[in-house]
Structure formats: C-alpha cells, structure tokens
Amino acid sequence: MSLYIKYPKYLTAGESCVVVEFADEIDRGANDAVMNLKKYLLTQKDISIVECLPTYRSLAVYFDPTVVSADEVINAAKSAPELDGEECASSFTEISIPVCYGGEYGPDIANVAEHAGISEEDVIKRHSSKSCHCYMIGFMPGFAYLGGMDESIATPRLTNPRTVINGGSVGIAGKQTGIYPIDSPGGWQLIGRTPLRLFTPEASRPTLIEAGYEVRFVPVAEEEYKKIEAEVAAGTYKPLITEAK
Amino acid sequence: MELIIRKAGMLTSVQDLGRWGYQSSGVPVAGAMDLPALRIGNVMLGNPEGAAALEVTLLGPEIEVKGTGAAVFAGADLGFSVNGKAVGSWRSVVLKDGDVITFKGPRGKGCRGNLCFAGGVYIPPVMNSCSTYIRAKIGGVEGRALKIGDVIKIGEPAALWKKLEGFCLPEDLDPAQDANAPLAIITGLQEDAFTEEGKKLLFESEYTITAESDRMGCRLEGAKIEHTEKGADIVSDAIPLGAVQIPGHGMPIIMLADRQTTGGYTKIGVLTPLSMEALVQKMPGSKVRFRRADVSEGVAEQMRIKEAVRRAKELRLSHVSRTHSEAPKPLFGHFILTVEGKRYEITCEEI
Structure with a gap:
C-alpha cells in the first residue's frame, strides 16, 4: 500500500483544469479510484463542471474558472467517499x-x-x-x-x-x-x-x-x-x- | 443567407468553442484557435458567443454572398474586404445579395481569425458541436476544410442586424496581446521531471516556432530542456489546452485546439488564455520567450475576456438602438411588456 501514501495528488493544470492523480503507474486500484471519483463528481450538481476525463491513473476535471474556483473543485474531490475495495471488485x-x-x-x-x-x-x-x-x-x-x-x-x-x-x-x-x-x-x-x-x-x-x-x-x-x-x-x-x- | 465558396483559402474550416463533453470517448475538443476573438466577434453580431464561424488561416477564402446579412472578421487583420473595399477586423459590415468577400492577405499582425456571420454558420452539430476535427473527419462540412463549390447556410440573424453597419470594437476590447511579451506558463503538473538547469533554460532562452506547427500543436526549437533521470515518458494522462509538453528530445510542444485528449509526455505547465491568444497568431519562424505565472493570473485573464465579451454585447445593443436625428423617429429597439402578468420581451425593427 506504500503506493498510496503520497496519493491522491491534487494538481492544477492551468486555470481551467484540476488533475487528481492516484498513481504514477498503471495500477488497477488507482484506475478504480479514478472511476469512483468521476462518478461522485458527476452527482455533485452544485459544482459546475464542464467535463471529467478519466485516464489510467488520474482524473482531469475541466471547469469554467469564472464560475467555480480550482479550490472549490479540489474540495469537492476531497469530499468523495473512499472506494470500498470489495464493492468495486464485485x-x-x-x-x-x-x-x-x-x-x-x-x-x-x-x-x-x-x-x-x-x-x-x-x-x-x-x-x-x-x-x-x-x-x-x-x-x-x-x-x-x-x-x-x-x-x-x-x-x-x-x-x-x-x-x-x-x-x-x-x-x-x-x-x-x-x-x-x-x-x-x-x-x-x-x-x-x-x-x-x-x-x-x-x-x-x-x-x-x-x-x-x-x-x-x-x-x-x-x-x-x-x-x-x-x-x-x-x-x-x-x-x-x-x-x- | 448562403455563402458560396469560390476559393477555399489556405485552411478555412467551420469552428465553434469546441466539442466539450466527449474527451472521455477519445474525441479531441478542436474549436477555434483564437477563442476570445470568436466570442467577441459573435456577440458583436448579436449571436451567442459560441456560434459557429469560419476560421480563416493566413490566406483567406473568396466567398459569394446569396441573400442579405451581416458579418464581422474577428481576429488578426488578414485584409478582409467586401467587393474589393477593405473592411478590416473588428468592424461589422452589412452584406447584400451578390457581394463578394475576399482577403487581401496578412498584414504582419497575426495569421488567423474568425469570419462571423449574424445568425452563425448553420450546420447540424455532431456531438453538440459544429467544430471541424479534420484528422477523424468529424463535424463542420463533411469533417474537412472548405473547398471550392461548398455552399454554407447562415442561421437566422438576431433582430436589428441591418443597423450593424460600421459597428466597431473599441481598441481596448481587442483581445490581441502585445506580440513581444513573454508567454506566461502556469507551472505545475510534471514540473519535477525536469532538471533545475533545464527549467532555467526554458525561462531564459528564446525559442523559434517551427514550420511543423499546425492546429494540433505548436512545435518550438531552441535550448534543449533536460529531464531528470525519471525520463520524459509518463503513463498517459489528460492534455489540457495550452499544455507545454516536452518529450525526450527536449523541445517544447504547446498543445493547441486539435490536441489529442491524452498523451504520455511530461508537461511543465499550461499557458494562460491570453498567452494562448498571442501564440496562435504567431507565424512559423517567430521567436517566443516564456515567464512563470500562477493560477490566479490565468483566472484574472479569463475574467477579463468575459468582461470584454459582456461590454461588446452592451455596445452592440446601444449601437443598434441609436436614433437618427434627420429621419422621423422610427419604432425600434427593445421593450419589455407585461400583459396579464405574463412578461414579454419584444424587439422591433424598422423595415
């Protein structure tokens, strides 16, 4: 589990995108966490998001920075419930x-x-x-x-x-x-x-x-x-x- | 109104604000290269800011107008003319049946712009966007650049379009940036994949835009930026608009409208929106320099663009609602009427 100690990382990618990284390598657990976060953010109607792009190990969240701030997006991501390993596998x-x-x-x-x-x-x-x-x-x-x-x-x-x-x-x-x-x-x-x-x-x-x-x-x-x-x-x-x- | 394309120009394609919402299906965003220009050009004509327009590159098309309407060329001065008479950028012009639009060529102040029409280019959207993504033949006219003989439909213009003649954008709202200013990179992402010396070089050296640059990426040549021992490759992740990607060869590539959704090269940061606006107007062979910026600077620029769009909207309204002193006061303008508790918004137009 040492992989997850420094993750997730919340990175700003310019002013209109936040990247939440769960690993820096191909990892099934990290990918499940990406999908979990995507699902959660799409249900958060009070945070205005343009688009979520899941990749192997990270979720890119695109937003309009004149409507919502990067901090608000990051806080919303941090409030996502942690992934239950068993639930995911089944x-x-x-x-x-x-x-x-x-x-x-x-x-x-x-x-x-x-x-x-x-x-x-x-x-x-x-x-x-x-x-x-x-x-x-x-x-x-x-x-x-x-x-x-x-x-x-x-x-x-x-x-x-x-x-x-x-x-x-x-x-x-x-x-x-x-x-x-x-x-x-x-x-x-x-x-x-x-x-x-x-x-x-x-x-x-x-x-x-x-x-x-x-x-x-x-x-x-x-x-x-x-x-x-x-x-x-x-x-x-x-x-x-x-x-x- | 319809447009008949008599000469295609170097690269003319239908673009709007891009195909957002489908990157998770691997579909690139595409869209206009000069986004602030498209937004402002559209609202000058009473269009929604994301209406589709014709993106013109360097050498513009020749277009015959069928019917009547209004247009504005939003972007660098490429010699936009109607019936041989220069109109230029950021000035709306009313078009009549048989008019011929031509471009006299670039004036050395940029290489692209958006030919916007009141009512917008009317093309059925694909995945919610009219933008042309040529590599996968998606959107626009058959997923390709315009060619001779194409007939393009223009949508229904907003009321009072006939009064748009001569409406000019004040200079302070022109999104064009100081062409010599260094481009601002909001650093982050894989910034730690580069050596200190490499980063120093990036911000202290001059780079030249190469001829291999296109709508997908702007390739630069100059001082080689060294990676740390971790190397230049990462497990693929998202590529935002304006990402400064540096592959193993050490030369930066700035990712533009037609960028892939994901990629496996290290990124040192992302350009601010107004630096992007400045970059997309630069010709191959131009020199660029970089400086560091933070997120707040990028947000402030987005706010400034939004404010310029809002003011352009306001100025259009006051332009089309102005009265002529010599003529008897005709009935036109904007009214709000309330009848039996129901609110009606009414626009009147003199005929």
Whole structure:
C-alpha cells in the first residue's frame, strides 16, 4: 500500500483544469479510484463542471474558472467517499466483442502464434479466455486502452507499420491488446476483426466501450461475423452488455 | 443567407468553442484557435458567443454572398474586404445579395481569425458541436476544410442586424496581446521531471516556432530542456489546452485546439488564455520567450475576456438602438411588456 501514501495528488493544470492523480503507474486500484471519483463528481450538481476525463491513473476535471474556483473543485474531490475495495471488485460492466480470428481478418495471427510457440487455435483461446479491463479511452476517438491480456501471447509491434488498418481490427502490441475504432495507420499485429462499430459520431453514446468496462472477446466464425455485420449496418444489433453486482 | 465558396483559402474550416463533453470517448475538443476573438466577434453580431464561424488561416477564402446579412472578421487583420473595399477586423459590415468577400492577405499582425456571420454558420452539430476535427473527419462540412463549390447556410440573424453597419470594437476590447511579451506558463503538473538547469533554460532562452506547427500543436526549437533521470515518458494522462509538453528530445510542444485528449509526455505547465491568444497568431519562424505565472493570473485573464465579451454585447445593443436625428423617429429597439402578468420581451425593427 506504500503506493498510496503520497496519493491522491491534487494538481492544477492551468486555470481551467484540476488533475487528481492516484498513481504514477498503471495500477488497477488507482484506475478504480479514478472511476469512483468521476462518478461522485458527476452527482455533485452544485459544482459546475464542464467535463471529467478519466485516464489510467488520474482524473482531469475541466471547469469554467469564472464560475467555480480550482479550490472549490479540489474540495469537492476531497469530499468523495473512499472506494470500498470489495464493492468495486464485485460490481462491473462486461461487454462482449465478437471477433472473427485469423485469415483475412487477422493476417498477423501466424506471427503471434510463432512468437508464442503455440498454435493459432491456442492464440484465439488465450486471447478470448479472460476479459480485459478498459483503463481509459484515448489516442483516437473510441480507442480503448485494455489491460490484462494473457501475457504469453504478447508480441512486439510490426517493424513496418501498415498505412491503412480497417476499423474493427483487433491487434496486439507488446502486452497490450486493442481494437482500431476507425480506419487508421498502425503497427499492431492484427489477429482478428469485430463487425461492431466502436465509434459512431452521430450516436448519443459515441463509443461502444467505456472506461471502466470489462471487455470479453468472443470468437465467431466468418458466417456469424457477416450476419452481425449486416445487423450492425441495419441498426438492429444489440451488443451484449451485462452488469454484475 | 448562403455563402458560396469560390476559393477555399489556405485552411478555412467551420469552428465553434469546441466539442466539450466527449474527451472521455477519445474525441479531441478542436474549436477555434483564437477563442476570445470568436466570442467577441459573435456577440458583436448579436449571436451567442459560441456560434459557429469560419476560421480563416493566413490566406483567406473568396466567398459569394446569396441573400442579405451581416458579418464581422474577428481576429488578426488578414485584409478582409467586401467587393474589393477593405473592411478590416473588428468592424461589422452589412452584406447584400451578390457581394463578394475576399482577403487581401496578412498584414504582419497575426495569421488567423474568425469570419462571423449574424445568425452563425448553420450546420447540424455532431456531438453538440459544429467544430471541424479534420484528422477523424468529424463535424463542420463533411469533417474537412472548405473547398471550392461548398455552399454554407447562415442561421437566422438576431433582430436589428441591418443597423450593424460600421459597428466597431473599441481598441481596448481587442483581445490581441502585445506580440513581444513573454508567454506566461502556469507551472505545475510534471514540473519535477525536469532538471533545475533545464527549467532555467526554458525561462531564459528564446525559442523559434517551427514550420511543423499546425492546429494540433505548436512545435518550438531552441535550448534543449533536460529531464531528470525519471525520463520524459509518463503513463498517459489528460492534455489540457495550452499544455507545454516536452518529450525526450527536449523541445517544447504547446498543445493547441486539435490536441489529442491524452498523451504520455511530461508537461511543465499550461499557458494562460491570453498567452494562448498571442501564440496562435504567431507565424512559423517567430521567436517566443516564456515567464512563470500562477493560477490566479490565468483566472484574472479569463475574467477579463468575459468582461470584454459582456461590454461588446452592451455596445452592440446601444449601437443598434441609436436614433437618427434627420429621419422621423422610427419604432425600434427593445421593450419589455407585461400583459396579464405574463412578461414579454419584444424587439422591433424598422423595415
């Protein structure tokens, strides 16, 4: 617990933003504390906040300094009830992401299998066997930073990045796994693709995955992939999201 | 009113105060680079301060006007003209059908501004904002900069817009800063990631804005700022507007409107709002210096900007409500009527 002795830190970032830091490294407990503080501040109607941005280890609170002061924001943050560890561990939101692995959907799965010294089937098994935690969304619209992938399938990035990667591609970069939300260049090892749309600008909730979610990859055959793809295009697909308490 | 884009200009895009509320989805804020100018330009026309406008960069567009309306160019003098006649910045002009808006080019006093129209640029908002974020093709006109042939709709102007002709902003309300003043950094964040010598260099040296600067970041070149043994990388956290980020190469990058929501480089602090206003008007090749500031200075500047917006609003009202001595007194202005206990706010306009 020595990690928490000097935390949380309350930092001003210019006159319009306060950053509450819970750690300086990737830490699940710190990330849970970030989400807890975000939830609490959003219920504090007497403190006028423009926006809260959760990251791995800190919460950035943006406000209008002509309406509320940094001290008032910090005091509100300090009044947040401490996180009850048990409560946190037992309540979570899990989203299932169907993925068609290998083939044209995941052209680099052989690289990952070779690097791990296992079969492609085992790569799929290990990638989908345990859920990953979404620490934050950042880097590009809808990009989820996921932690907790089975480290036996960790693989370095491609030495020669691709100029275009299709949105929905699922990849591995070192110990991280992630999904490209929109078409973009990149150097991750692509092992599969999801037919779901991770980022929909015109939707009321533009991102499918939110910070704090557990993400479970579910292997599907190409036929199933195409069926879901059609449902997504028609707007009839409902992603499987379960909340546990 | 509609605008027909006959020449796009160097980089002309629809911007408002930015797409706030979606950073936790990884969506950058974007918005006008010169925010105080946009706010003041809008209220000069009777718009809400966050109405969408066309952000013009260095070499402006050529625009044909369909219908009638009013406009003001809020920002650095880029030679804003109507039918070849110079109007300049901070002066409202009434536009009639067939008028042609051109820009004669920068006058050496800055490189961007907002072409505001009474009624605002009318574009369906995406995630509550009209701002264009070109990298992810979000907002504005198809998520891109304007191009030849685009037709832009202007919203319904506030009453009395015809009386805006010649309304000028008093010089003391122009948000433009002394271009030679050092830029103020509210220090903090990962300030302890830099050596004492590094920090000393930052505040004592002159830096040059490089040509790689864009709406995302202003890259500087000059004395290298050393990090302590902890290094230049941190676990990614939020990047506020104006953050002074210093990666391992030791050269500062100031994060602007199109900055990513999060990043993994050390930040020594954040520029004050008026220093940001001064910075975004500087051309590549310009020299900048820095000084230290604290939070209270940043708050005082935000208050000053808010007060300038309030006064510009007031001045517009008194400009459009003034009477002409030579003409018979027409009926116009603002009235508040109470009928059977119900309050009505009425604006009258002469036709």
